[in-house]
Amino acid sequence: MSWGEFCTLLGGIMPKTPLGQIVSIRSEEDKDMLKHFTKEQRRIRNEWRSRQIRNMSDEEKAAQVKEIEQMFAKAFG
Known part of the structure; x- marks a missing residue:
């Protein structure tokens, strides 16, 4: 999943969910x-x-983003 796709999906999270x-x-x-x-x-x-x-x-920000992308790739890849 690309970062852009992740951001799009995250932006669609409804306010009534815990996240x-x-x-x-x-x-x-x-x-x-x-x-x-x-x-x-x-x-x-x-x-x-x-x-x-x-x-x-x-x-440092870029490294943090990369780390998060890798975590999601491992979890959902």
């Missing part, structure tokens, strides 16, 4: 919605935002 809910929590920016987050939702969002992805070099 869809996590993605929604991690990406929420609406301050009114954030005020109503549960303690667990805040934890999930804060853990995701505290990751050091923004500090990675382009080479």
